Amino acid sequence: MDIENLVKRKNLKLTTARMEILEKLLHASRPLCYDELKNGISMDKATFYRNITKFEDKMIVNSFESNDKKRYFELNQPLHAHFICVICDKIECIKEPLDFNLKGYSIENIILKGKCKKCNQI
């Protein structure tokens, strides 16, 4: 995936701040929050949130809130659920397709909370 085109196609200026955020998200295997993303990137907190909000508006990124009251971000992908463990707070992307047949609704985000495989068998 080409970050440069991703940004320009949406009529956003290509800044180093934006490159840094998207580069990190591209190489992540799970959603990340500001605290995790800020390490090694240089921009101000306000800049980060303004950019991430713009990414969400332009459908480049999506997010959800976790147990710790922080927002977690990932590059937009086909809809899949996120599992948040109430014991160890780990966040997992769930690959298995879960189909809810809720007629009339359109679903954009699925969050499941509970005990993950590891914590469940303790």
Place this chain on the structure above:
Amino acid sequence: MDIENLVKRKNLKLTTARMEILEKLLHASRPLCYDELKNGISMDKATFYRNITKFEDKMIVNSFESNDKKRYFELNQPLHAHFICVICDKIECIKEPLDFNLKGYSIENIILKGKCKKCNQI
């Protein structure tokens, strides 16, 4: 359901603050946040949150976070999903049983976000 017994069975003191919170939740048809619950009840914010946390520990109440970054509370009930509309912010309890077979996980909370029936057809 008898609130008095609900509280005493969990070895909690029966205070008017606790009665008021639980009475309101008992008569609600959807989860409520502090702002909604505080109307007509007299206790301090700190007291409210300390009580609601205790109720959660004792499995009398469960909660989740909505779009507006507030926690929403309801009396503990058989597991069911909550749908949060990203357009109108309405929160609905989903009656339809959604069964997905995520082996190994135990699921305690299901949150779906998207467009509700009404907002979806606009």
Place this chain on the structure above:
DNA sequence: AACTTTAATGCAACTTAGTCGCATTAAATA
């Protein structure tokens, strides 16, 4: 390459849901 326009940035101040310490009060038990 310099010039212009416009959007992006940094900084500091702010907002707000929720938390905490501590002195006071009320519930349970004897």
Place this chain on the structure above:
DNA sequence: TATTTAATGCGACTAAGTTGCATTAAAGTT
């Protein structure tokens, strides 16, 4: 009624996220 212990109110605090504003940098134009 007296004693114990948990619950309450109050004010100060925390921390994620937001906003206003002056400055800077990206993209387009000459």
